[in-house]
Amino acid sequence: MRTAETSYVPRAVAPAALAALRVVDDAGRPCVPHEATGGGEPLRCCLRPAAPGERIALVSYAPLRRWAAETGAEPGAYDEQGPVFVHAAECGGPAPSEEYPFARPGALRALRRYDAEGRIVGGRLLELPEVPAEGFDRALAEAFADPAVVLVHVRAVEYGCFHFEVRRP
Numbered sequence: 738m739r740t741a742e743t744s745y746v747p748r749a750v751a752p753a754a755l756a757a758l759r760v761v762d763d764a765g766r767p768c769v770p771h772e773a774t775g776g777g778e779p780l781r782c783c784l785r786p787a788a789p790g791e792r793i794a795l796v797s798y799a800p801l802r803r804w805a806a807e808t809g810a811e812p813g814a815y816d817e818q819g820p821v822f823v824h825a826a827e828c829g830g831p832a833p834s835e836e837y838p839f840a841r842p843g844a845l846r847a848l849r850r851y852d853a854e855g856r857i858v859g860g861r862l863l864e865l866p867e868v869p870a871e872g873f874d875r876a877l878a879e880a881f882a883d884p885a886v887v888l889v890h891v892r893a894v895e896y897g898c899f900h901f902e903v904r905r906p
């Protein structure tokens with residue numbers, strides 16, 4: 738469980754971005770739906786693993802570019818894109834949860850910090866502890882203790898893939 742004082746909100750890919758990605762992804766490739774294999778593909782639209790048989794797609798997503806389009810930031814060369822799984826058709830998005838998604842003790846995460854211009858201003862490696870939410874809470878508090886930090890990307894270390902973003906509360 739996340740602690741009562743937690744105000745960090747893991748953000749899924751936004752509905753408008755999802756609608757676009759389901760046609761052409763952020764690398765300009767057409768979306769190709771397929772059936773989930775049962776491997777628990779992490780869905781960045783719903784922040785949960787896919788169930789076997791669900792229609793999903795692997796698309797290239799540019800989280801910083803999408804954020805910058807909302808905020809007017811100009812990340813320039815810091816813009817990057819990578820593969821994420823999403824539902825192939827419109828979905829309800831994440832169910833309300835007190836938990837951080839894709840969290841299990843021992844998992845390795847990179848937390849990359851960005852300033853209001855979309856420039857990287859630091860980061861850290863996080864090994865999720867026995868109570869993963871405590872590790873996330875601490876690492877995010879540490880990130881936002883720097884007044885320059887407005888945005889944190891959480892990524893899997895082994896694959897480098899984007900899991901979710903957290904904005905300054």
Ligand SMILES: [Zn+2]
Pocket residue numbers: 780782783823824828829830
């Ligand atoms: Zn979904």
